[in-house]
Amino acid sequence: xxxxxxxxxxxxxxxxxxxxxxxxxxxxxxNLTEENLPVLHQVLQDRDLTANIGWDLxxxxxxxxxxxxECLEDVAAKGNPREVILKVTEALxxxxxxxxxxxxxxxxxxxxxxxxxxxxxxxxxxxSPALPPSxxxxxxxxxxxxxxxxxxSLHRRVKTKYPSRFLATSLQAVLAAYNRANTHQxxxxxxxxxxxxxxxxxxRPHLPPRTASGNLLRxxxxxxxxxxxxxxxxxxxxxxxxxxxxxxxxxxxxIEDYVLTLNSNxxxxxxxxxxxxxxxxxxxxxxxxxxxxxxxxxxxEDLKSRSAIVGQLVALAQDLGxxxxxxxxxxxxxxxxxxxxxGSQDEPPNSAEDIxxxxxxxxxxxxxxxxxxxLFANVSSDDAAFIHxxxxxxxxxxxxxxxxxxxxxxxxxxxxxxxxxxxxxxxxEKNAVGEPKDDEQFTKYLQxxxxxxxxxxSPSLRYHAHYxxxxxxxxxxxxxxxxxxxxxxLEYCPYENLKASAVSWLKGETLExxxxxxxxxxxxxxxxxxxxxxFATPVxxxxxxPFLFPDLTHSYQSAVEISDSFMQFRSELGFYxxxxxxxxxxxSARQLHENLDIKGLHKNSxxxxxxxxxxxxxxxxxxxxxxxxxxxxxxxxxxxxxxxARMDIELLEHVVAQVEAAAGKL
Numbered sequence: 001x002x003x004x005x006x007x008x009x010x011x012x013x014x015x016x017x018x019x020x021x022x023x024x025x026x027x028x029x030x031n032l033t034e035e036n037l038p039v040l041h042q043v044l045q046d047r048d049l050t051a052n053i054g055w056d057l058x059x060x061x062x063x064x065x066x067x068x069x070e071c072l073e074d075v076a077a078k079g080n081p082r083e084v085i086l087k088v089t090e091a092l093x094x095x096x097x098x099x100x101x102x103x104x105x106x107x108x109x110x111x112x113x114x115x116x117x118x119x120x121x122x123x124x125x126x127x128s129p130a131l132p133p134s135x136x137x138x139x140x141x142x143x144x145x146x147x148x149x150x151x152x153s154l155h156r157r158v159k160t161k162y163p164s165r166f167l168a169t170s171l172q173a174v175l176a177a178y179n180r181a182n183t184h185q186x187x188x189x190x191x192x193x194x195x196x197x198x199x200x201x202x203x204r205p206h207l208p209p210r211t212a213s214g215n216l217l218r219x220x221x222x223x224x225x226x227x228x229x230x231x232x233x234x235x236x237x238x239x240x241x242x243x244x245x246x247x248x249x250x251x252x253x254x255i256e257d258y259v260l261t262l263n264s265n266x267x268x269x270x271x272x273x274x275x276x277x278x279x280x281x282x283x284x285x286x287x288x289x290x291x292x293x294x295x296x297x298x299x300x301e302d303l304k305s306r307s308a309i310v311g312q313l314v315a316l317a318q319d320l321g322x323x324x325x326x327x328x329x330x331x332x333x334x335x336x337x338x339x340x341x342x343g344s345q346d347e348p349p350n351s352a353e354d355i356x357x358x359x360x361x362x363x364x365x366x367x368x369x370x371x372x373x374x375l376f377a378n379v380s381s382d383d384a385a386f387i388h389x390x391x392x393x394x395x396x397x398x399x400x401x402x403x404x405x406x407x408x409x410x411x412x413x414x415x416x417x418x419x420x421x422x423x424x425x426x427x428x429e430k431n432a433v434g435e436p437k438d439d440e441q442f443t444k445y446l447q448x449x450x451x452x453x454x455x456x457x458s459p460s461l462r463y464h465a466h467y468x469x470x471x472x473x474x475x476x477x478x479x480x481x482x483x484x485x486x487x488x489x490l491e492y493c494p495y496e497n498l499k500a501s502a503v504s505w506l507k508g509e510t511l512e513x514x515x516x517x518x519x520x521x522x523x524x525x526x527x528x529x530x531x532x533x534x535f536a537t538p539v540x541x542x543x544x545x546p547f548l549f550p551d552l553t554h555s556y557q558s559a560v561e562i563s564d565s566f567m568q569f570r571s572e573l574g575f576y577x578x579x580x581x582x583x584x585x586x587x588s589a590r591q592l593h594e595n596l597d598i599k600g601l602h603k604n605s606x607x608x609x610x611x612x613x614x615x616x617x618x619x620x621x622x623x624x625x626x627x628x629x630x631x632x633x634x635x636x637x638x639x640x641x642x643x644x645a646r647m648d649i650e651l652l653e654h655v656v657a658q659v660e661a662a663a664g665k666l
Contacts, residue, residue: 054079270415
C-alpha cells in the first residue's frame with residue numbers, strides 16, 4: 001500500500017536520492033497543493049532534506065496559509081536557520097497588506113486567499129485535524145503572524161558570537177511590515193510583543209487573544225535541530241547589551257506605530273489620558289449624564305484592549321531595563337529623528353550607543369508610566385514626574401508639535417496630542433509651572449497650545465488645550481504680558497474660535513482685576529492687588545477695542561455673492577457673539593463705568609457705526625434672502641439648514657438689540 005501511495009504521489013516518488021535536491025525542489029513547486037501538504041509535512045521530517053531545500057519553501061508555503069503552517073514550522077525547526085532567517089525577512093519586506101484587486105475567485109492565483117475578505121470561521125486544519133474552529137484573519141495578517149513566530153524559533157536556534165547581526169536585520173524587517181499594516185493592529189502588535197518576550201527570555205505571560213484566532217493553530221514544533229554552523233564562542237557582555245538595546249529600540253517603535261494608529265472613535269483619542277486625568281483632577285467639570293472616560297475604558301472591549309496592549313508594552317520595556325532617564329534624554333533632545341528609507345536595510349550596529357530609541361515612542365512610554373501613577377492610587381514607582389511647564393513641557397511642545405511648520409500645529413495624530421496635553425495637565429496639577437526664560441518662550445508656548453485648541457478635530461482635545469492655555473496665561477505675573485498676548489490673538493489670529501477664546505480671557509482678566517464686580521471665580525475676589533492692574537484701567541479695553549469690535553463697514557458687500565458672504569458670516573458669528581456678550585456685561589455693570597471709562601470707550605471706538613450698525617443691516621439682508629424664493633433659501637437647501645440659519649441670525653439680532661439698548665442708557 002505504501003509503495004502504491006509513493007507511486008501515485010510525485011512528492012514521494014521523486015524523493016532524493018531518486019532526484020537531486022534542486023530537481024526535487026522544482027517538483028515540489030509544481031505539485032504543491034493544499035491536498036499535498038500532509039505529504040510534504042511527512043517528507044520534511046527528513047533533517048537532511050529540509051536543511052537543503054527548506055529555505056526555498058518559505059515563499060511557496062506562505063500563500064497556502066493557514067493549512068501550510070505546520071510545514072513552515074518544520075522548515076523553521078529543521079532547515080538551516082541562517083538561510084531560513086534570510087528568506088523570512090525577505091518575505092516580511094515584500095509583504096503587502098493591500099493585495100492586488102481580484103474581480104472574481106476565478107481570477108485569483110491557485111492557493112491564494114483574498115485579503116479583502118473578512119476573517120472567517122474555519123473548521124479542522126488539513127494537517128492538524130480535530131482542532132476547534134477558529135477565526136482566521138486576512139491572509140496578509142496571518143502571514144505576518146506566522147513569519148514573526150518563525151523568527152522566534154529561528155533566532156533561538158542560531159548559535160553565534162554575534163547574534164545582534166541577525167537580530168538587527170530581522171527586527172527591521174518586522175517593523176517595516178508592521179508599518180505598512182492599516183488593520184488588525186491589535187493582533188499584529190501582540191505578535192511583535194510575543195517575539196520580544198521570547199527572544200529576551202521574559203517570563204511575563206502573553207496576552208490572550210480577544211477572540212479565537214489563527215494563534216490557536218500555533219502549537220509549535222516540539223523539537224528543533226541544532227544550528228549546523230554553530231560557533232563555540234558565546235556572545236560577550238557587550239554583545240548581550242547590544243542585543244538588549246535592539247529589542248528596546250524595536251519596542252519604542254512598536255508603541256509609536258500602535259498608539260498613533262488608534263482611531264478617535266466617538267472622541268477617544270489614543271488612550272484618552274488627558275480626559276481621564278481631568279476627570280480625576282477636576283470632577284466638577286465632568287458633563288452630567290455623559291459616560292465617563294474612566295468607565296468606558298473599564299467596560300468597552302475595544303478600549304480595554306488598547307489599555308491591555310499598551311500595558312504589555314510598558315511592562316515589557318520595564319523588563320528590558322529601559323530606564324526612565326533614557327526615555328527623558330531622548331524626549332528632550334533637540335535633534336530631529338532621522339526617518340528611515342522605505343525598503344532599505346541599515347547596517348548592523350557596532351555598539352548599543354549606535355541604536356537610537358524612537359523619539360515619539362519614548363514620549364509615549366514615559367507618559368504611560370507617569371499617567372499610570374496619576375490615575376491609579378495603588379500604583380507606586382520610583383519614576384517621578386520631572387515635567388514643569390517651563391522649560392520642560394515647552395521643550396516637549398517644540399520637539400513634537402508643529403515640527404513641519406506652524407500651519408501644522410494641531411493637525412498631528414490625536415493620540416500624540418493627547419499624550420502631550422496629558423503631561424501638561426499633570427504639571428499644572430502639581431503646580432509645577434516653573435519660570436519661562438523670557439517672554440518670547442512664554443508667548444510661543446501659548447501660541448502652540450492655543451493653535452491646538454483651534455485646529456484639532458477632537459472636541460475633548462480642544463477643551464484640554466484651551467484649559468491649558470487659559471491657566472498658563474493667567475499664571476504670568478505681568479499683566480502687560482498677558483494683555484499683549486490677548487491683543488495679538490485678537491489682531492492677528494486667523495481662527496475665529498481662537499479669537500472668541502481671547503475675548504473670554506479678556507473678560508476673565510477684567511472681572512478679576514475689578515473685585516467690586518461679581519466674579520465667576522470666587523477665589524479671585526480675595527486676590528491682593530498691591531498694584532493696580534492694567535485690566536482695572538481704561539487702557540486694556542481701549543487697546544483691544546479695534547480688534548474686539550472690528551470695522552465691518554465693508555465686510556459684507558452687497559456686490560459679493562450672498563451665499564459667500566453668509567458662509568463668511570457664519571464662520572465669524574461665534575467671535576461676534578462673544579464680543580457683544582462681553583460688551584453687554586460691561587454696559588450692565590455700572591460700577592465699572594467710571595474706572596474703565598465705558599462711556600469714552602463707546603464714543604471713541606465708534607463701534608455704533610462700524611460694528612453694531614453693519615451687523616444689524618447684514619442680518620436684515622440675510623433674513624430677507626432666507627425668505628420665499630430667496631437666494632440663501634435656495635442655497636441652504638434643506639429645511640433643517642434654513643431653520644438653523646434663521647436661528648443664528650435671530651440670535652445675533654437679539655444680542656445686538658440688547659447692546660444697543662444698554663448703550664442708550666449711557
